[in-house]
Amino acid sequence: MTNKSISDVLREARRVVIKVGSSLVTNEGRGLDEAAIGEWCRQMALLAREPGTHREVVMVSSGAIAEGMKRLGWAQRPKEVNELQAAAAVGQMGLAQMYETKLREQGLRSAQVLLTHADLADRERYLNARTTLLTLLEYQVLPVINENDTVVTDEIKVGDNDTLGALVANLIEADLLVILTDQKGLYTADPRANPGAEFVHEARAGDLALERMAGGAGSSIGKGGMLTKILAAKRAAGSGASTVIAWGREPDVLLRLAAGERIGTLLVAPTQKMQARKQWIADHLQLRGALVVDDGAVAKLRSAGTSLLPIGMTQVEGVFARGDVVAIRDAAGAEVARGLANYSSAEARLLCRKPSAEIPTLLGYMAEPEMVHRDNMVLSR
Ligand SMILES: Nc1ncnc2c1ncn2[C@@H]1O[C@H](COP(=O)(O)OP(=O)(O)O)[C@@H](O)[C@H]1O
Ligand SMILES: N[C@@H](CCC(=O)OP(=O)(O)O)C(=O)O
Numbered sequence: 068m069t070n071k072s073i074s075d076v077l078r079e080a081r082r083v084v085i086k087v088g089s090s091l092v093t094n095e096g097r098g099l100d101e102a103a104i105g106e107w108c109r110q111m112a113l114l115a116r117e118p119g120t121h122r123e124v125v126m127v128s129s130g131a132i133a134e135g136m137k138r139l140g141w142a143q144r145p146k147e148v149n150e151l152q153a154a155a156a157v158g159q160m161g162l163a164q165m166y167e168t169k170l171r172e173q174g175l176r177s178a179q180v181l182l183t184h185a186d187l188a189d190r191e192r193y194l195n196a197r198t199t200l201l202t203l204l205e206y207q208v209l210p211v212i213n214e215n216d217t218v219v220t221d222e223i224k225v226g227d228n229d230t231l232g233a234l235v236a237n238l239i240e241a242d243l244l245v246i247l248t249d250q251k252g253l254y255t256a257d258p259r260a261n262p263g264a265e266f267v268h269e270a271r272a273g274d275l276a277l278e279r280m281a282g283g284a285g286s287s288i289g290k291g292g293m294l295t296k297i298l299a300a301k302r303a304a305g306s307g308a309s310t311v312i313a314w315g316r317e318p319d320v321l322l323r324l325a326a327g328e329r330i331g332t333l334l335v336a337p338t339q340k341m342q343a344r345k346q347w348i349a350d351h352l353q354l355r356g357a358l359v360v361d362d363g364a365v366a367k368l369r370s371a372g373t374s375l376l377p378i379g380m381t382q383v384e385g386v387f388a389r390g391d392v393v394a395i396r397d398a399a400g401a402e403v404a405r406g407l408a409n410y411s412s413a414e415a416r417l418l419c420r421k422p423s424a425e426i427p428t429l430l431g432y433m434a435e436p437e438m439v440h441r442d443n444m445v446l447s448r
Contacts, residue, residue, distance in 0.1 A: 073269060074327030076309050076335060080243035082123045082204075083325075084308075085111065086232035087247045091315040092130030092162070098137050099130070099161055103316065105169045107247070110321040111209060112173035122325070123204040127212045127235055128166065129228040134158030148220055155216030166211045176208045181215035184225045187234050190390030194409070197238050198435060204239075227291035233299035237306040240340060240442070244303045245324060246296050247315035252332030253293060257282040272304035272334040300334035307340030309333065348392060348405055348445045356385025356412050357394040358438065365397045368404055369446065374437035375406070377418035377426065387412045395439065406444030409435045 071079070087107065094100040107126075115124045132151055135158030136144065145151055163179045170177040180200065186192045203210045212235060214225050225231045229246060236244045254264035260282070270277055277300075281293035293312075300310035313320050313331025323330055338346070360368070364379025375395060387393055388411050395404040410418060410430070415438060417429050423436035 073329055073333055073335070076333070077243070077311070077324050077329075078327040080241075080309075080325070081121060082125075082239060082241045083114070083243045083245060084125045084127060084232055084236045084239070084241045085245045085247065085321065086127040086228055087129065087315055088228070088249070089129040089133040090249050091247060092128055093133040093137065096133050096137065099134055099165050101165065101169075104165050105172070107315070107321065108166065108169035108173055108175070110319065112170065112175045114321060114325055115175060115207065115209060117325075125200065125204070125210050125212065125235060125239065125241070126166070127228055127232040128162060129213065130162055131155040131158035131213055131216055134161045152217045159213060159216075162213065163211065170209055170211075176206075178203050178208050178210045180210045180212045182212060182225075182231065182235075183215045183219050185219075187225075187238065191388060193238065194390045194407070194434070200235075200239050227295045229291045229295040229299040230302065233302035233308075233310075236303040236308040240306050240344065241303070241308045242340065244299065244308050244310040245321065246299065246310060246312045247320065248296070248312060249315070250293075250312075251314045251317070251330075252312045253277065253280065253297070253334075255280050257293065267332050268329065269333045269335065272300040272310055272336050277334070297334070304334070304336035304338070305343060307336050307338055307343035309336045344442075344445070348407070348443070353392070354385075354394050354405070355387035355391035356383065356408075357396050358383055358408075358415065359396050359398060360403070361398065365403050368395065368444075372441055372446070374441040375404075375439040375444070376423055376436065377415070377421050377438050378423070380415065380419045380438055383412050383415045383419065385412060389414075389434065393439070395444075402447045404439075404444050404446045406439035409438055409440065 091103060092100060111124045114122050132154045135154030138157050139154060167177050182196060186196050200210055214231055232244055250258060253267045256264040258264045277297045281297045296312050303310050311324055311331045311333050317330060358380050359382035360379045361381050364375060367373045368375060387408055389409060391408055392405055393408045394402050396402055414430055421429060426433040
């Protein structure tokens with residue numbers, strides 16, 4: 068368990084992913100809950116704007132299928148994939164419009180991001196999605212994410228937005244994943260079926276005992292139930308993010324969590340963010356190539372922990388794609404660091420010794436000004 072107090076974990080979270088489930092968003096399928104969505108947007112705006120905190124907020128919202136069914140007048144959830152996809156397409160319009168309106172009322176700009184499993188499994192698309200989300204945050208735009216239900220079939224679906232929330236937390240290395248649902252948090256058994264179930268205030272994310280407590284969805288609206296939330300917490304902890312599961316209608320729930328109040332169930336990530344990231348890069352022992360850098364770059368990487376810019380690169384070894392792990396070596400062959408390459412080996416060869424401003428001319432586009440960003444780099448001992 069972390070040395071930090073629970074309040075610290077909540078208060079110090081800077082990059083936060085907030086997930087809301089279908090039953091909350093659509094008022095148990097009765098239609099988009101304008102008041103509830105307006106309330107979360109108000110709180111998110113206050114969090115994103117709180118002076119001096121540099122807090123970044125990303126929302127993952129379910130509800131497209133439930134809202135689509137309502138708009139199409141379907142009382143029963145269809146079984147056919149094409150009908151579910153059609154419902155999602157109809158409902159997503161309403162969702163996006165509602166978030167856009169409510170966030171604009173709070174003076175915040177928003178963006179719709181629809182992701183699929185393939186976007187997160189493919190290294191290049193993963194990096195693209197990451198860069199886009201981070202760019203939106205940089206411009207103080209609040210991304211509202213959902214799965215791109217219309218183009219994915221069951222076999223290739225993330226499937227539930229608890230998992231999608233965790234994948235997004237991994238993608239942008241969030242500090243905290245907040246899962247808002249229709250229960251106060253996790254109980255030792257499904258409280259709908261077991262009125263005597265006890266509330267779990269805090270546990271270690273990944274603890275197997277939690278998986279035994281969690282059941283499926285209690286209503287026909289929600290998809291995943293508590294088990295997907297527990298598994299999402301485990302997944303989020305993989306990149307060092309802790310998870311809170313809380314009741315979405317709790318007054319000021321997001322503001323109170325950010326102030327360090329203990330509400331809901333907190334599932335604490337056992338490893339810190341940086342440690343988790345280093346572990347991840349260290350685990351990718353299969354290096355695809357190497358970048359040889361000059362003495363100036365070596366000194367900067369070691370002393371200032373800066374990103375590697377193309378100008379410091381003298382040579383490129385091996386064949387690798389954007390997103391592969393590469394070694395960074397000094398002229399004598401000693402490994403200085405490892406990290407994720409922003410450009411392929413063929414592109415990197417064109418970029419050696421060139422200022423970043425020339426990247427668009429040399430390649431016809433620019434993904435990032437850095438060859439390896441310092442957030443994606445671990446210095447070797
Ligand atoms: N151990 C548990 N503690 C709390 N809720 C549980 C538990 N096991 C199953 N559930 C069910 O999970 C439901 C929440 O999941 P779900 O319906 O998928 O909501 P959402 O739409 O918010 O994702 C609760 O309403 C509850 O019935
Ligand atoms: N992408 C789907 C959400 C599926 C889902 O996970 O729902 P939930 O369990 O309510 O979070 C939709 O928007 O309808």
